[in-house]
Amino acid sequence: MSKEKSRVKLRHSRYSLFDSVEHQIAPRVLLVKFFYWPFVSSGLHPADALAVVGDKGVVIHASPRALIAGIKVGDKVRTSVAVVPSLTVIPCDVVDQNGLFAKVANVLEQFSPIVEIVDLGVCATNVRGPSRYFGGEEKLTLEVRAAMENRIVELFPVVKESKDRSTEIFGEGSIFSFGVSIADGIFTAQIASRSSLVVPPGKSGSFLAPLSVGELPDGDIAGTLDRLGVRTLGEFVNIDFDLVLERFGSRGALLYRMAGGLDTSSLETSEVKEDLSLKVELLEPLEVASAVVFACKARVEQMLEQLLEKGRLCQIMRIRLMSENGEESVRDWGVKDGFSAQLLLERIRWQLESWSTDPRLAPSAGVEIIELIPRRVVSALRVQLDLDGSERSSIAKVSQALSRVDAIVGKKASIAKIKGSRTPKESVEMVPWQLHLFDLDEASDRKIKELPPWPGRLIGSSPAICFDPEVEVLLLTKEEVSVSVLADVTLLGDPYWMRLQSSGRKVRVLEWSSLWPMMERWWDPGHSTKVVRIQVVTDGMGALLVKNTDGKWLIEGSYD
């Protein structure tokens, strides 16, 4: 039912993301996922692969044996090596350098012409037609599995030597293990591939419903949802779509669609079918790298702009440089978030510099032709949804200014963080700004509209000012007899005057509220104190929050 609801919502939404989607039916997708691809491609022996892939000092993939050794994804590389000294650490930029996965993914082309490399080790294809031809989806997965295994054996000589392939090589816990799944949409298929499931058509929503929101490919939003009490994908989909759009924007809308099993994004072909390549022939051969870069700058920018207009980003670009005398240098460059003109020009320069300084290969003449061939092109939407250049630059400016202010003042500027508590002062925690800026999860936390209900919490709005230290006063009746609290619930005498202890200033009390008795630190019998709070409206000092503890009256805050 929730799925029907979301489908209707999507179609009526004014949001442009959905305008182009004519049919709100997720494509039937077959997906193959190699769970430990980075280790396969690094040519490690399956039996003794005790390795991790590290990026910026953090483990981003761990091989089965490494996992057994207690290393987790997200650990620091250094500590992992300390725990397991024999660990092989593979830098993330050498993973699949030679495009091995493309050769494996090609297998799917026997089944369907459109093959997308979703991620390294993950490829998908459209299966509406093929499944009929092969006699059902279950049968198709078996066919695909067999074909995949054959290709792996062809590609990796190590595997050939093994006797019992099905368990030793492709069984659970081997680096070659992979899952084949069929489901509606890539998101569902990726999850189903973990246990090689075929999710029947139209059942993706109910398949996903009991799963945790942590499955969503956005940790920030998943974390926020979790804190908001939305724990499963089913609960997420039950939220009104407009509210999700309002709260999380286009990225949230996309996740919402995924969670409902409506990941309608069509498959992208990994192999670039249309000719997107660029060939720049220089008018005269140039030798200096910066001159070459400058000469092709405009054309490169134009090329990437055209790609972006088509909603595409290039992740792997082949750069081919040819000298006047016909020597050439070919290299593939990869950038995970897609090439910008600047990054690409940088790569051209690097390649040219390393080529011309290499004593054996250096060209004998200047460069004449520069050819750029996109090798892997993906949808821009899938790679960078949250690209918000303006926001980032302003954060950079803010943090720069704040470090200067910290240096001038000698104290840390801080940002308030709301937490649940009974008193206004305790509900706020001031955190140094650095902590806040570099922890974006916390930022989304702060957007929660409602405070959790705390028993004994003051009702109504909170005082705008909380005095620290609190200001001691005397509450007096008309006859200047001090007012005291009787049995936590009533005042003995009507307040008429309030006198400040420090300056002796006396103001009239006009109105006062009923009493809020509260036990502070009740869990600690040695320090527990009874506190009674009242709101007081005065003539000349406005509205105040006054508390009585140990027979003393203190101004806690003012409603300024």
Add this chain to the structure above:
Amino acid sequence: MDTVAERLVSHLSGFISPQLLASERYVELDGHLAKIFPLGRIQLGSVVLFEGVLNSGVTSAVFEFLSSGGMQKNWSALVGFENLCFLAAFEKGVDLGKVVSIPDPGRDLAQVVAVLIEAFPIVVIANPEFISSSQARNLISRVRSNKSVMAVARQSLGISGVRTKGSWPASYDYLIRSSMSGFSGLGRGSGFIKERYLSLSLGSKRVGETTKSITVPI
């Protein structure tokens, strides 16, 4: 022909200054403050003064200001607000994730504010005790060139009944005077403060001396 046209263009360009879009010159406000600001918006590069006596709603007016319309989307810095309770700001709808507090800038106030204006679209100063009039003029010109908004909040009396030090020693563009005009929900020993009624009046050099005044529940 060409030379005549060229000469004309070069002549004219002396008169034409670069055009700015309206969205670059104004921030749209909403809520209560939109009712008193001319056209419901505030010009960028301006100085706003919040004034009132003790507990007259100056702080609430500042919160109102920070949560109003386009202001909310921007980073703001609060300088010199010592006993501020951010829970109240949170309840007013201020996005605390974008509010940085420097509660005790001490004698370097002017320098701190000057640095902050470079990066923060909104800087609010409380009781500017250590700003001389020449420093204030310097700050105003920085505000103008950075297209940011600087607000100065000032309570003329402290809780002990002593006049507070520090006033704004230079010009301003908007002046918001606030006073509490009543409370509801409270009796003599019963109920609690449900609503406070805040009177806000705007005087502005930009729109002449005409003042606009409203009373709003907060």
